[in-house]
Amino acid sequence: MHVIWTRNMFKTILHLLLTFLISLRYKITVKGLDKILAKGRKSIVFMPNHPALIDPVILISLLHKNFEPRPLADEGQVDKSWVRPLMKTLRAIVIPDLSKNGKDGRDAVLEGVQGIIDGLQQGDNILLYPAGRLYHSRHESIGANSSVSLVLKRVPKARVVLLRTTGLWGSSFSRANGMPSLTKHIALYVKTLLSAGFFFLPKREVLIEFAEPEDFPFGDEKLHINRYMEDYYNKIPQYNTAVPYYWWQGRRAKQVAEPEQQNINDDTSHIPAATKELVQAKLQELSGIETINHKDRLAQDLGMDSLVLVEYVVWLEQEFGVVLMNLDGVQTVAHCILAAAGEFSAPENGNELDVAEAWFKGKSKKALVLPEGESVAEVFLKQVEKNPDKVIITDQISGPKTYRQLLTGIFALNGGMEKLPEPQVGIMLPATVSAVVSYLSVMFAGKVPVMVNWTVGAGNMDYCLKNAGVKHVITARALYEKVKGQGADLDALGVRFIFLEELAASLSKAAKLKALFQAHFSVRKLKKADV
Structure with a gap:
């Protein structure tokens, strides 16, 4: 009894907190919710459009008191220490991102759909996003997603309530300004709240409409059902709307240009x-x-x-x-x-970072001259001594890194690499800063880095690893799970995978400080490495 009381109290406090925080920035108008409530509170599929990351938070704050809907949650968004307890409290149905989990993810998605069906049959309410992703433009596009069709075929008596949210396209939580994040602009939000004295922040007007259409095409094919929902969601145009953050900038929202859509090359004339x-x-x-x-x-x-x-x-x-x-x-x-043909290149979720100014610092038209050296290791260390604070590498995940920062990473990983018994160490990573640091760390540990190509298939990987005498492979867990999920039986390769995320997390503060110190004062130690 005490546990139930504690859980309910936590839910109440969470609901009040969310409602308060949302009210500081958003002026929300709700239409039609009273009609939904008048018809009952059980076995309802709430199906909203998805213009921004913040709209599930707003909807849960609106619906929790009367309906306590169980949300479908993307694994990538909720797999964070501060989010997991909230999702557990809301009894969320977590599903993986298919673009990252492949075949294994497909099975997990179907389990999630079954979870929706079971919940509805037991009287639960479900918050299900038919598109399964954020708006990529100002129009909702559900495509051929089959989740709604699968659920309604199994639970034909479930109540279907469509929710249309307008006013969020153009917010920092939408893709109108690049790939959003719930935590990306926390510093900005705190600053604006403080500057506005919490209660005088310019507000974004949001309209949320509830409808339980009598002509919903329950028994139709999925494409017909999806087109019906798209027509409803897109009936009211969404515009890229900017709302000031500071009171001295005014309070009026203004419409700005829509983001340019990136075109992907589709010329196949040269393909066999x-x-x-x-x-x-x-x-x-x-x-x-x-x-x-x-x-x-x-x-x-x-x-x-x-x-x-x-x-x-x-x-x-x-x-x-x-x-x-x-x-x-x-x-x-x-x-x-x-x-x-191995030639497909698509924007990675529209999440490209701007090139940092540090990358262009010291730019010159002079020809690049590398110092003399008998090995890559020797040339690298000479460059470190000559230009320690020069940015030399960058990627979309880690950002720009200097020679000194690379050196810090090398010293941090060096001890772990030296402890590996075999002289050859595999590296299965895409072309990133992490791959370079791993390569150099293995090399300065006196071992041979062996680059592993995961696209050749498990059979070819097995042959190459055995032929090279590799027993340990450095990789990232996200890549490991993705390749494994797409059909490659990595567990059968007979090697131990070392995950960089876990290796980095295991480093103590003392170890990190030691690596930073060595990067400044102990470069000579690496010169003695048996490379």
Whole structure:
């Protein structure tokens, strides 16, 4: 009894806190909720559009008191220490990101759908986003997603309530200004709240409409159901709207230009005919459509959702040895063909960082002159001594790093690398700062770095690792899970995978300070390494 009371008290406090925080920035108008409440409070599927990351928070604050809906939550968004307890309290149904988890993710998604069905049959209310992703433009696009269709076929008596939110497109939580994050602008939010004395912050007007349509196409095919919902969500235009953060900037919202949509190359004229035929045959098998054109859209024209696309990705790896890292950008038959040829390149979730000014510091038209040296290690150390604070490498995850920062990373990992018994150490990482630091750390530990290509398939990887005498492979857990989920049996390779995230987390503050000290004063130690 005490546990239940504590849980309910926590829910009440959380609800009040969310409502208060939301009210500081948003002026919310709600229409139609009273009609939904009048018809009952059980077995309702609330299906909203998804213009911004903040709208689930707003909706839960509105619905929790009367409906306590169980939200579907993306694993990537909720797998954080401060979010997990909240999701547990809300009894969220967590599903993986298929673009990261592949085949294993597909099975987990189907388990999540079954969780929705079981919940509705037991009288629970569910908060389900039909599109399964944020707006990529000012229009909602559900495509061929099958979650709603699967649920309604199994629970035909469930009440369907559509929610349309307008006013959030253009906020810092939307993709109108790049890939958003719930924590990315915390410093800005705190600063603006303090400057406005908490209660005088300019507010963004948000309209949330509830509707339980009598003509909802319950028994129709998924594409018809999805088009019906898209028509409802897009009936009221969404505009890229900017609202000032500071009271002295005024309080009026203004409409700004829509973000430019990135076009992905779809020229397949140079791809061998045999490759095109294999891909088209596979897509015909998966979609059940006989006549396929290169311009056909996978969702709208072929009715393929992300669950079916995962099957294509697994086949792609088995047939061509290509691991497709970004499912989100694969939109057409041409993209599938390019992927099979290893030439598909899509924007990585629109999350590109601006190039830091430090990257251009000291830019010169003079020819690049490398110091003399008998090895990569010797040349690298000479550059460290000559330009310790010069930015030399960057990526979209780590940002720009100087020679000194690379050196700090090397010293931090060096001890762990030296303890490995074999002279060869594998590295399975994409072209990132982490890959470079791992390579140099292994090298300065007196061992041979062996770069592992995960796109060649598990069989070829097994042969190469055994042939090279590799027993330990450095990698990232996210990459490991993704490759494993896309069909590669990494556990059967007979090697121990060392995850950089866990290695970094195991370093004590003393170890980090020691690495920083060594990067400034103990470069000579690396000169003595048996490279």
